[in-house]
Amino acid sequence: MGTAERAAQFYERQVRPCLTQQMREFIARQTMVFIATADGNGHCDASFRGGPAGFVQVLDDHTLAYPEYRGNGVMASAGNMTENPHLGLLFVDFSGDRIGLHVNGTAHLRPDDALRTAYPQLPQETAPGRRAEFWVHLSVDEAYIHCSKHIPHLLPAPHGTKLRSQRPKDPDYFTGSAVVPQPPAREPAQPEPVPEPMPFAAPAAEAQLFEPAAEAPDAPGRSQVPLQRTPSWARRPAVVARDGWRGLRGR
Template sequence: MGDERPGSAGEHDLQERFGTEARAESFYDDSMHESLTPRMQRFVGERILFFLATADADGRTDCSPRLGPRGFVNVLSSSRLAYPEYRGNGVHASLGNVEENPYASLTFVDWWESTVGLHVNGRATLHDDIPEAVDPSGTDRRKVWVSVEVEEAYVHCAKHLPRLGIESFDPPWGTDDEAAKKTGFFDGDEL
């Protein structure tokens, strides 16, 4: 990475406290990137799911999954991603946080093939349109585009990620159909 040591003062203090400075330095030197490598770009472009972590101006956090058809996260360059924000519950917790505090963390996990994860941290902005981005959902349910300027990217090792399977996955993206939105698990008085 650049001349400045990656990470926060808090993580550096804990590295010293727990005696992991050498391991951390090795990780910073070998695994952290200021942009997406070609392999990382392919990995992101093939995902159907990622987790988006944001915080508001006071540091209150939100972490929510984002799902879409393969290719819904557009790799516009090694340092820029964009994805369509589909209609949801109307709360806009993540997007509201981005409006107050642009820092965002996207975690892409592949439980189905490679069992690896990829962390992408950067600054997010909202756009009505990004001409070079494509929404492969085939719907008109996109509310806004989210663009992320990549500041760092690193791989999460596979040793603790289980291999899972998908029987089928073809959801009605951005639907308003109440029956399609509910499973019954968290519905009703037992919530």
């Protein structure tokens, strides 16, 4: 690909074997993290974790920990860690500095009480009304920046914003067992009504030309067919304009 030199410069300038002060402060502000794991055969899985700001605890410049709560019982991420302890974290600040931080390391699962014994500074309540079932304890191998070039700028929704009421329940959302309601189709636009043409009104001087001709008095040998008069405009010679349109001279 021709980028070996650039990659070497990136590793030299950006990749750190531990968390810098700026990295630790950045993690303490984040409310979400994307996690990447793989099982013993290398089959990958990506997931997401969220919580109050700082829910991922910075224990020291080489150690992170985040709580795991009761979930769907699949244990996809945690199950992978028991086979393959390599864990990748990606923190992204979408609403503030629009920057990201990669943290890669070796993960171990720790019971809640055991980790609290080792790190008494852990908060008693990591999320309102919830207690961790266990913790993911990460020994940091490397940490480096994710540039802001393609990170969108997102604004947090107001607190208490609800999901749309017709949204399918989580277990049914992608399984096809529930029909996702669609917005009502728009009715096709109706054409504007065409006004009825106004009845033609002949000019006063010519109105009499469109009235039945008066019958001539009875006379021997004359037909009783009414006389018809030709309108004056019909007797005018037609002219042909340059564009081929036939008009009437004098109109």
